[in-house]
Amino acid sequence: MNTDVYNESPVVHQPAFIDGHSVEIPILKILKQDGSIYENATMPEIDQELATKTYKTLAFHRVLDERMVAAQRQGRISFYMAALGEEAASVGGAAGLKDQDMIMAQYREQGALMFRGFSLEDFMNQMFSNEKDLGKGRQMPIHYGSNELNYMTISSPLGTQIPQAAGYAYGQKMQGLDAVTICYFGEGAASEGDFHAGLNMAAVHQSPVIFFCRNNGYAISTPSDEQYVGNGIASRGVGYGMKTLRIDGNDILAVIAAVQLAREYAVKEGKPVLIEAMSYRLGAHSTSDDPSGYRTREEEAKWQEHDPILRMKNWMLAQGWWNEAQETELFEKLREEVLAAVKVSEKIDKPPVEDLVTDVYDQAPPLLQEQLEQLKVHIKKYPQAYPFTAGRIK
């Protein structure tokens, strides 16, 4: 039994509240928007190679998002989720980790997967749910996953990855691996029961997990001031007895520094960390909503000024690690590549009908095999109604 709270709390004799905002939480900023560094700021470990890879990933991210939102508007894919304005959170997170660390994302963290090397073709095949999709065409666009790259397949239900990350990291620690798990979620998902379950489980069982909250101001249309009234999400880390850090989520150097520090702590101490990255979702929640219905242009314009990619570019230019000619060349090349990849992936066949029943279990049970055989007979009878599969049934 833990009796510390009873024995060690300061004693008072008049009833009085402590305030819900009494814990002051600073925000870490390293990089200014003009590309200069704050005085006395501690830089993350970053060299030209890592910086260039990080910046190129940010550029790829922005181009892919722009093009795929357009592709959705043209009816070429059914759905898309851009991360406009908050790309630094996912790309910087991956840049602060090692390749063996597991990434358990919510859904707006394609940047971390890009950093790990998921190819343009892999992204496209998933979004077009074709037969080359690693996920076998089963999930809506942007639900990526890759075992090889230690990026857990996305699940739509919100927050479910949070207690799972506690368990995953516990397993890594039990095996004595030099590896942690990073778990991304938004400030909206932090209202889910799984958030509270997961943070408490990780704290109690001492799992080396980095909980990374992207506080981007909105859960679809609901602003964060209608989501919670406490001191952000970071204050909850304190409540669970966890090391906690709040950062400027649009400051790529602050993101990398925080994740590097958290990783070192999680591996060494075998305990969890909570990072709250303050950012802003400049785009819509998804291609299915229009932000003009719930916020002002002025608010968006204000956050345009905090663009994380432009901020990193300014720093790269100041470092002499990047120039405008490289910038133009990179963006042009990326736009061409993405357009070309769209044209290839959209022509690849849908998965075969057999993929309906594989992976429900390790082996399809007899009843399910029977259902597949019945379906094949039916498709052969009405081939026009099932054009993707009818011609391919043996």
Added chain:
Amino acid sequence: MAQMNLLQAINNALDTVMAENDRAVCFGEDVGHFGGVFRATSGLQEKYGKNRCFNTPLVEQGVIGFANGLAAQGSTPIAEIQFADYIFPAFDQIVNESAKFRYRSGNEFDVGKLTIRTPYGGGIAGGLYHSQSPEAYFAHTPGLKVVVPRNPYQAKGLLLASIRDDNPVIFFEPKRLYRASVGEVPEEDYQLPLGKAEVVQQGSDITLLAWGAQMEIVEKAAEIASADGISCEIIDLRTILPWDVETVANSVTKTGRFVVSQEAPLTAGFASEIAATIQQECFLHLEAPIARVCGMDTPYPLALEKEYAADHLKIYEAIKNSMNY
């Protein structure tokens, strides 16, 4: 062979797995030093350490979420939900996560090593919230396996098979029989097959089907019926999902009459699914309508649990009605 009760058989199975597999981990509320409220995990923390057998905070969705993550990572989590009545906070983690992990990732990831143990069922004066049989909710979820043992021998063999099976399994333990059911159980390792029903008594007039604690009720009804000269074939379904249609259909084809009994309420219970399939498979062989003998469509009662329950007399009546149809 040793005499064991059902709890000892389960404890013995867990001990067997933890000894052979150092990545097997048992956890849940009060599971650690205390050994679980029913003592199913007794002595495991002492033997295998606090890292492998431990108490969790009181949060079922956290227990199963944590277990899903551990399984995805390659460990072998054996999570306990203290009562099946309290599994519902974890429903999302089980139905949307455990069951779909492999499918949604195209087999990039899976939680096949996950086993969830939970005591279920009534007849112990437990009222609404210590008596439920929620197997049908999970039977409606492709990707899960649902297993229910009827006695200590079955419990050890089926639990070992469930833990080693490469799919997430919910293992419902008939808590009324935890100490009441005692039998011969081999000390050594053995497994019983999942997805296979067992004909526990051959007969020629009518087929009786049940699972878990309901098996002994059905056997009692069959005994009374045999005094009337009725020969009952009795089948233990053992695995609810995926279920063994063939064994049941073969039996009903032979006997022409079929009574299926479950503790859970009648409407939309798993007995209904079985009845629908068997009438399709055996339509021309049926001599009487298929009868379902189940709990009533009420929450599980307390003072009136005898009246509520699908007891041996209600089953006996259903047998006679079928024979006289």
